[in-house]
Amino acid sequence: MTFTVVVPRAVAAPLAAALLAAASPFSARAADIAAGEQKAQACAACHGASGNSANPAVPSLAGQPAQFIATQLVMFREGQRKDAQMSPMAAGLTNTDLNNIAAYFAAQKLSPPKHSTTAANAEAGPRLTQQYNCTQCHGPGLLGQQHIPRLAGQQMEYLRTQLRGFKASTRFDMDGQMTSAAQALTEADIAVLADYLSGLK
Ligand code: HEC
Ligand code: HEC
Incomplete structure (x- = not known):
């Protein structure tokens, strides 16, 4: 099954434009992982070292697809997705920042799960x-x-x-x-x- 970039139907035009500007050229442009790592230092307090969360209520970011991370950061920044802790963290990110951060976390390895399923x-x-x-x-x-x-x-x-x-x-x-x-x-x-x-x- 193949997927194309989804052009959001349910969102307002300015948001769609912001999303496309940030997320759709993702695969075409070279993201700067080192710059992303710098910016990602601010994320470790909640998302853990290298995006491996130790907090059951906070998601791990390591190993997530870069496009997913970039898209969610746009959603938080534009106020579509809201969270008292997370929204302020996304507020100041430029499109370049968030694409670099996304590339950094996508390149991190998710640690083997500590959770054991019944x-x-x-x-x-x-x-x-x-x-x-x-x-x-x-x-x-x-x-x-x-x-x-x-x-x-x-x-x-x-x-x-x-x-x-x-x-x-x-x-x-x-x-x-x-x-x-x-x-x-x-x-x-x-x-x-x-x-x-x-x-x-
Ligand atoms: C003060 C704690 C805190 C900090 C610092 C923080 N986050 Fe978050 N983040 C959260 C919480 C809590 C959530 C889950 C929000 C929810 O439940 O919707 C989240 C969710 C996310 C998500 C969505 C993940 C998913 O699986 O849906 C992304 C992407 C993200 N954060 C990226 C970042 C980045 C990048 C930084 C650093 C620039 C950062 N966060 C800093 C607390 C934080
Ligand atoms: C038709 C496609 C589709 C199906 C079927 C689907 N998902 Fe999803 N799922 C998505 C998309 C797209 C997102 C991201 C939504 C967004 O934030 O805009 C998502 C997000 C999620 C998230 C949020 C994770 C995070 O890190 O924030 C969870 C959890 C999830 N799906 C679980 C499931 C489970 C469990 C099933 C089966 C019961 C399922 N999904 C079936 C497309 C799908």
Whole structure:
């Protein structure tokens, strides 16, 4: 399955323009990873060393697709996605900054997960990710692609909160695809998925 850059339908024109200016030339331009590493020093307090979070409520950034990171930073900067801790961090970033930062974190290795999935959820998880097409968008290994995040090895509490947020339409979602995907999930499914994904290498 191939993906093209999604031109957001659901967002206002100025935001779409900002997003495209920041994220779509991404693959064409050479990002400066060293400059990104400099700027990323400010992120370690919450996202951990090299983007490996030790806080269950804060996502790891290591190994996320660069386009996903850049897109989310634009969303925080433009005020579409909001978080009391995170929004101020994105506010001052230029497009060059955020593309460099994205390239830096995309190049970091996600540490093997510390979370261990229960035996029951290790069996049920793969069934659910097939049944609900998670693997179609997030990739067969759930490692993410383009603007779609990696789920494997992400912090469990963060995953659970986001899935509940998509289901309740309170987590911002650029094109509505993830909000639709979450509608069929029960609270029990969300618990299984978060436990399974968090322990997935
Ligand atoms: C004060 C703590 C804090 C700092 C410092 C911080 N962040 Fe965050 N960040 C968060 C939290 C909390 C979230 C999750 C927000 C939510 O629940 O929606 C987040 C989310 C993100 C996301 C979305 C990830 C995803 O999987 O959806 C990105 C990208 C991100 N931060 C990048 C950065 C960058 C780059 C920096 C440094 C320039 C930074 N953050 C600094 C707390 C912080
Ligand atoms: C039709 C494609 C599609 C399907 C199917 C899909 N997702 Fe997503 N998912 C996305 C996109 C796109 C995003 C990014 C949304 C945004 O922030 O704009 C996303 C974001 C997420 C996030 C937020 C992660 C983060 O780091 O912020 C989680 C968690 C998630 N998906 C889990 C799942 C699970 C579990 C399933 C299966 C039940 C699933 N997704 C099915 C496309 C999809």
